[in-house]
Amino acid sequence: MGWVRTFRNNQFIALNDGSTNNNLQVVVALGKFEDDLLKRITTSSSLKVTGNLVASLGKGQNLDLNATSVEVLGDCDAEKYPIQLRNRPTLEYLREIAHLRFRTNTFGSVFRVRHALAFAVHKFYNDKGFVYMHTPIVTGSDAEGAGEMFRVTTLPFDNPPKNEDGSINFKEDFFGRATNLTVSGQLEGELAATAFGEIYTFGPTFRAENSNTPRHLAEFWMIEPEMAFYDLEDNMNLAEEFIKYIIKHVMENNREDLEFLAQRLADEEQQLPQDKRSEMGLMEKLEFVLNNNFERITYTEAIDILRESNHNKKKKFQFPITGWGMDLQSEHERYLVEKHFKKPVILSNYPKEIKSFYMRQNDDGKTVAAMDILAPGIGEIVGGSQREERQEKLEKRMKEMNIPVEEMWWYLDTRRYGTVPHAGFGLGFERMVQFVTGMSNIRDVIAFPRTPGNAEF
Amino acid sequence: MGWVRTFRNNQFIALNDGSTNNNLQVVVALGKFEDDLLKRITTSSSLKVTGNLVASLGKGQNLDLNATSVEVLGDCDAEKYPIQLRNRPTLEYLREIAHLRFRTNTFGSVFRVRHALAFAVHKFYNDKGFVYMHTPIVTGSDAEGAGEMFRVTTLPFDNPPKNEDGSINFKEDFFGRATNLTVSGQLEGELAATAFGEIYTFGPTFRAENSNTPRHLAEFWMIEPEMAFYDLEDNMNLAEEFIKYIIKHVMENNREDLEFLAQRLADEEQQLPQDKRSEMGLMEKLEFVLNNNFERITYTEAIDILRESNHNKKKKFQFPITGWGMDLQSEHERYLVEKHFKKPVILSNYPKEIKSFYMRQNDDGKTVAAMDILAPGIGEIVGGSQREERQEKLEKRMKEMNIPVEEMWWYLDTRRYGTVPHAGFGLGFERMVQFVTGMSNIRDVIAFPRTPGNAEF
Numbered sequence: 020m021g022w023v024r025t026f027r028n029n030q031f032i033a034l035n036d037g038s039t040n041n042n043l044q045v046v047v048a049l050g051k052f053e054d055d056l057l058k059r060i061t062t063s064s065s066l067k068v069t070g071n072l073v074a075s076l077g078k079g080q081n082l083d084l085n086a087t088s089v090e091v092l093g094d095c096d097a098e099k100y101p102i103q104l105r106n107r108p109t110l111e112y113l114r115e116i117a118h119l120r121f122r123t124n125t126f127g128s129v130f131r132v133r134h135a136l137a138f139a140v141h142k143f144y145n146d147k148g149f150v151y152m153h154t155p156i157v158t159g160s161d162a163e164g165a166g167e168m169f170r171v172t173t174l175p176f177d178n179p180p181k182n183e184d185g186s187i188n189f190k191e192d193f194f195g196r197a198t199n200l201t202v203s204g205q206l207e208g209e210l211a212a213t214a215f216g217e218i219y220t221f222g223p224t225f226r227a228e229n230s231n232t233p234r235h236l237a238e239f240w241m242i243e244p245e246m247a248f249y250d251l252e253d254n255m256n257l258a259e260e261f262i263k264y265i266i267k268h269v270m271e272n273n274r275e276d277l278e279f280l281a282q283r284l285a286d287e288e289q290q291l292p293q294d295k296r297s298e299m300g301l302m303e304k305l306e307f308v309l310n311n312n313f314e315r316i317t318y319t320e321a322i323d324i325l326r327e328s329n330h331n332k333k334k335k336f337q338f339p340i341t342g343w344g345m346d347l348q349s350e351h352e353r354y355l356v357e358k359h360f361k362k363p364v365i366l367s368n369y370p371k372e373i374k375s376f377y378m379r380q381n382d383d384g385k386t387v388a389a390m391d392i393l394a395p396g397i398g399e400i401v402g403g404s405q406r407e408e409r410q411e412k413l414e415k416r417m418k419e420m421n422i423p424v425e426e427m428w429w430y431l432d433t434r435r436y437g438t439v440p441h442a443g444f445g446l447g448f449e450r451m452v453q454f455v456t457g458m459s460n461i462r463d464v465i466a467f468p469r470t471p472g473n474a475e476f
Numbered sequence: 477m478g479w480v481r482t483f484r485n486n487q488f489i490a491l492n493d494g495s496t497n498n499n500l501q502v503v504v505a506l507g508k509f510e511d512d513l514l515k516r517i518t519t520s521s522s523l524k525v526t527g528n529l530v531a532s533l534g535k536g537q538n539l540d541l542n543a544t545s546v547e548v549l550g551d552c553d554a555e556k557y558p559i560q561l562r563n564r565p566t567l568e569y570l571r572e573i574a575h576l577r578f579r580t581n582t583f584g585s586v587f588r589v590r591h592a593l594a595f596a597v598h599k600f601y602n603d604k605g606f607v608y609m610h611t612p613i614v615t616g617s618d619a620e621g622a623g624e625m626f627r628v629t630t631l632p633f634d635n636p637p638k639n640e641d642g643s644i645n646f647k648e649d650f651f652g653r654a655t656n657l658t659v660s661g662q663l664e665g666e667l668a669a670t671a672f673g674e675i676y677t678f679g680p681t682f683r684a685e686n687s688n689t690p691r692h693l694a695e696f697w698m699i700e701p702e703m704a705f706y707d708l709e710d711n712m713n714l715a716e717e718f719i720k721y722i723i724k725h726v727m728e729n730n731r732e733d734l735e736f737l738a739q740r741l742a743d744e745e746q747q748l749p750q751d752k753r754s755e756m757g758l759m760e761k762l763e764f765v766l767n768n769n770f771e772r773i774t775y776t777e778a779i780d781i782l783r784e785s786n787h788n789k790k791k792k793f794q795f796p797i798t799g800w801g802m803d804l805q806s807e808h809e810r811y812l813v814e815k816h817f818k819k820p821v822i823l824s825n826y827p828k829e830i831k832s833f834y835m836r837q838n839d840d841g842k843t844v845a846a847m848d849i850l851a852p853g854i855g856e857i858v859g860g861s862q863r864e865e866r867q868e869k870l871e872k873r874m875k876e877m878n879i880p881v882e883e884m885w886w887y888l889d890t891r892r893y894g895t896v897p898h899a900g901f902g903l904g905f906e907r908m909v910q911f912v913t914g915m916s917n918i919r920d921v922i923a924f925p926r927t928p929g930n931a932e933f
Contacts, residue, residue: 020705022671022894037672037704038605065894093865093895100893118664118886119893121671130672134607141598148495150591155924156613156680157626157657157695159931169614169628169650171657173684176644179633187633193626193684193694194931200614200628207575207924207933214479214578215494215587223613223679227630227650237650238614247494248477408550429575429933436557436576437479437522438550467612467664474616474651476664476886 020067020092022122026060031077034066034084039131040124040279044075045084052089063102063122064095110463117467118476125283128276129464132269133452139268140221140242140448143261149217149244154204156223159196160426167227168199169237200225204243205443206377206430209406212245212441213433219244221448229471233460234398236449238469245443251379251388251405254442255365258392258401259313261446262363266305269455277302277455284457297396298361301457304395313363313392319343321366324359325351346373349398356393364393376420378404380412390444397454403444410434477524477549479579483517488534491523491541496588497581497736501532502541509546520559520579521552567920574924575933582740585733586921589726590909596725597678597699597905600718606674606701611661613680616653617883624684625656626694657682662900663834663887665702666863669898670890676701678905686928690917691855693906695926702900708836708845708862711899712822715849715858716770718903719820723762726912734759734912741914754853755818758914761852770820770849776800778823781816782808803830806855813850820857821850833877835861837869847901854911860901867891 021036021043030049033042045068047057060066070086077083101116102108102123113120120126144151157171173193174180180191189197204220211218220243227237244257269277281301288296299307316324325331325347326340338348347366356364367390368381378387392401407413413434417424424431452464462468467476478493478500487506490499502525504514517523527543534540558573559565559580570577577583601608614628630650631637637648646654661677668675677700684694701714726734738758745753756764773781782788782804783797795805804823813821824847825838835844849858864870870891874881881888909921919925924933 020896021673022896037607037674063894065896092897093891093893095894096892101889118667118889119671121668127671130607130609130668134602134609137608137610138598138602141595145591145595150494150587151594152587152591152923153594153680153697155695155926155931155933157682157926157931160933167630169630171626171628173624173626174633176631176633176636193686193928194926195929196931198931210575210933211578211587211923214576214584216478217494223610225614229650238612240610429573432558432575434550435553436550437520437552439477439479439522440549466609466668469612469614469651471650472652474612474614474653474655476612476617476667 021065023060023062023064023066023095025062029057032060032066032068032086034068035122037121037127039275040127041080041275043082043084044077044080045070045086045089047086047089052086056089056091059091059094060089061095061097061100062104063100065092066090067092110460114462114468121466124279126463128273128279129452129456129458130466131276132273132280132456133464135269135273136265136452136455137221137448139265140219142268143264144217144219144244147217149219150211150215152204152208152211152218152220153222154201154207154211154220154243156201157194157198158201159194159198160206161199166202168202169225169227171198171200202226203241203445205245205445206427208243208245208443209377209441210429210433212247212443213437213439216248217244217246231471233462234450236461236465236468236470239461239465240448241445242448243443243445245441247439247441249405249442250440251367251390251442254403254405254444255313255315255367255390258390258403258444258446259365262392262401262451263309265451266309266455270305270309277305280456280458287459305455308363308394311362313365314360315365315367317367318347318369318386321347321351321355321364325354328354328359330354330358344370344372352393352398356395356398361395363395366391366393371416374404376416376422377406377413379407380416388442394450394454397450399447400450400454401444401446403442405440405442408434408438408440410438478522480517480519480521480523480552482519486514489517489523489525489543491525494578494584496732497584498537498732500539500541501534501537502527502543502546504543504546509543513546513548516548516551517546518552518554518557519561520557521548522550523547524549567917571919571925578923581736583920585730585736586909586913586915587923588733589730589737589913590921592726592730593722593909593912594678594905596722597676599725600721601674601676601701604674606676607668607672609661609665609668609675609677610679611658611664611677611700613658614651614655615658616651616655617663618656623659625659626682626684628655628657659683660698660902661700662702662902663884665700665900666834666898667886667890669702669704669900670894670896673705674701674703688928690919691907693918693922693925693927696918696922697905699903699905700900702898704896704898706862706899707897708824708847708899711860711862711901712770712772712824712847715847715860715901715903716822719849719858719908720766722908723766723912727762727766734762737913737915744916762912765820765851768819770822771817772822772824774824775804775826775843778804778808778812782811785811785816787811787815801827801829809850809855813852813855818852820852823848823850828873831861833873833879834863834870836864837873845899851907851911854907857907857911858901858903860899862897862899865891865895865897867895 021034024033032045067090075083180188368386388405394400478491481490489502524547532540637645825843845862
């Protein structure tokens with residue numbers, strides 16, 4: 020049983036069941052079936068076919084199914100069907116019919132690869148003895164400051180309950196307080212890591228930012244491992260091993276899909292001017308990541324490289340390198356990864372002013388034990404740090420950064436009662452899927468993308 | 477490195493790293509360490525210990541670590557630490573300090589078992605070639621009618637944008653429409669199944685119902701497989717195989733934790749009057765489920781059994797059996813499972829009036845191809861059905877049930893273009909964790925429970 024991809028010469032049906040892009044060739048012998056039946060065999064109609072598997076005489080497949088019976092399970096009006104291959108549907112168009120794009124080779128491959136990456140994530144951590152934690156999606160905490168949040172509520176907009184001073188009385192809301200969608204499971208992950216030792220999360224996270232770019236989603240999935248007794252170097256080692264493991268898993272299990280996607284990307288790049296094309300093909304790039312150590316440099320070293328670069332001297336950066344302390348822009352990260360080192364780079368020890376309150380303060384008084392991993396063509400794919408485990412230093416920094424210390428009593432408790440050195444990182448899952456599939460728009464690697472103005476399906 | 481569970485006789489440290497309830501016994505030889513250090517070795521303080529592993533002379537462990545050095549990583553004030561074992565902390569109390577309860581044996585075991593069940597879910601479906609789909613959490617669709625929903629919004633309560641007629645203008649909201657948290661990924665899962673053949677989801681779902689019971693959460697995780705070319709019996713077979721597989725996985729991989737939880741449950745039941753105690757221990761119950769076929773009966777047969785039962789005749793049901801067509805209450809389900817059959821029961825072919833619009837209509841005109849799995853002590857653990865794949869019948873039923881047909885254009889498209897027979901079900905993950913761990917309150921099997929009035933941590 021499956022869906023018809025093509026029907027050639029009233030004789031050869033390419034039948035697909037969704038498990039692979041390789042269709043089963045069904046041969047309907049000339050004259051054997053009624054014309055009324057044959058007319059119903061159209062692209063995307065569904066069939067149940069019985070027959071004999073035989074060695075194929077044609078090229079392109081090893082086996083044919085010589086049909087003895089053909090039943091149409093579901094018709095598909097060829098004129099009305101929204102995917103007309105002869106019109107070469109664009110990725111933009113297919114996004115509008117995201118419920119049907121799974122039936123194309125491109126999205127078949129993308130989502131089978133996405134599945135394989137997700138499974139590899141679980142297998143990697145399970146085999147290492149990490150505990151998978153489901154951290155909360157609805158949260159009363161907005162302390163991390165990672166970005167704009169969505170409000171979750173059952174209060175009516177028409178006539179919300181108010182306090183005496185006229186402000187909204189969120190004590191009347193479902194959870195007895197104002198609640199939002201989580202931006203990260205890290206803080207709760209730390210609570211679990213300081214009991215189980217090594218844990219990870221893999222769940223949806225949210226940003227209510229009005230970013231209409233090919234790199235941003237309002238709803239996306241993140242993997243956040245958190246490990247007691249790890250320092251920054253242990254953290255980097257785990258992240259690099261993890262990324263290589265899941266890429267290797269897909270290379271071993273989804274070769275056909277990757278090769279299809281590599282060809283798709285090569286075809287797409289043929290449309291670009293020579294200087295915009297990638298130096299490596301998709302398979303080459305993945306092999307390269309597997310076979311090379313990630314470059315590890317400090318933020319300070321990165322600033323030196325950028326400042327001294329011809330790119331900077333020729334004023335080719337939109338944001339010039341003003342000096343130590345500046346936040347790196349996407350163009351700087353891409354220069355380091357794509358032009359200078361030509362491989363993934365782990366940047367560490369950033370100025371504390373441009374990083375979060377929970378990162379461990381280095382002895383220099385200026386930097387924190389942060390690390391970001393930058394990938395070619397994608398930019399930041401991992402952000403992590405050793406966490407500040409010293410209660411006094413943490414509280415002082417929280418106050419400096421206007422984090423509400425009292426509300427975070429539970430977070431600080433882990434530093435009060437048997438605190439331990441610990442570290443962790445977050446990997447944006449869709450960015451990883453983009454990296455492995457070569458899809459340039461993040462909306463093409465999640466089933467039903469949520470972006471400003473778009474929550475269809 | 478780990479946390480101190482106990483320190484006996486100034487000599488024996490039970491050290492725990494969270495990977496198991498079995499502590500490592502660290503022996504600090506008398507006189508070898510300073511008193512100032514020994515005083516800091518308190519329950520839940522964290523240590524780094526170096527030493528020699530030797531065969532233990534004591535009972536209860538095979539190995540001792542004879543300490544050569546002991547470093548306190550984090551102190552823990554024994555007076556202030558919120559978990560004082562001598563006070564026998566209750567599960568209710570520990571729920572208020574959910575960030576620390578992971579450090580107890582009970583919650584250590586519960587969450588390691590939860591992890592193992594989650595991994596088994598992914599392994600089961602991966603090994604069968606199912607594609608893991610991340611269906612959307614924020615949804616513009618509220619068509620399923622599975623329950624009250626949470627609004628997701630960035631509109632201000634103070635002065636929300638309004639239409640000319642005074643209603644709220646949700647076109648100004650982040651997604652350009654009113655959006656909610658999903659109650660189920662099923663409808664989107666069907667879109668993917670009608671391309672990939674076999675898919676599953678495993679993600680958070682939400683109910684804004686004011687149910688303050690030990691069985692309800694506002695945020696919980698569900699697994700929803702959806703399979704093209706499956707009928708109702710295929711669906712039952714998969715669900716039964718799936719439940720047995722994940723139980724078997726935990727029996728094989730988490731024996732120690734299960735035995736601990738079985739003992740905990742037995743101790744808890746000692747406090748109950750004889751007639752309230754379970755007939756089987758936890759391990760027995762799990763073995764029993766593995767080794768017996770689930771009983772399969774129709775709704776109609778269930779009504780007959782219930783009507784003829786002594787329980788009904790003696791008017792012991794709060795809701796008497798009024799006849800065919802009535803919805804079954806929890807007490808009826810429990811009677812069937814716990815008193816009558818004494819094993820899991822699959823009930824099928826319910827009256828269409830008490831089931832959802834998308835369930836396949838049987839030829840009798842009265843029932844739909846639904847199936848629920850009822851488990852001892854838990855009640856409904858799986859709800860599923862064959863889906864109505866015939867466009868006309870589906871649209872007619874949607875109109876009868878006031879489902880907005882136009883808004884659901886994408887759902888109906890799968891019936892327009894190559895529709896196929898298909899089926900699926902949903903398993904409530906926390907109910908499953910309860911069943912396997914024997915925890916009677918659902919708030920004790922999810923890390924940070926969300927319930928009416930509670931979104932702490």
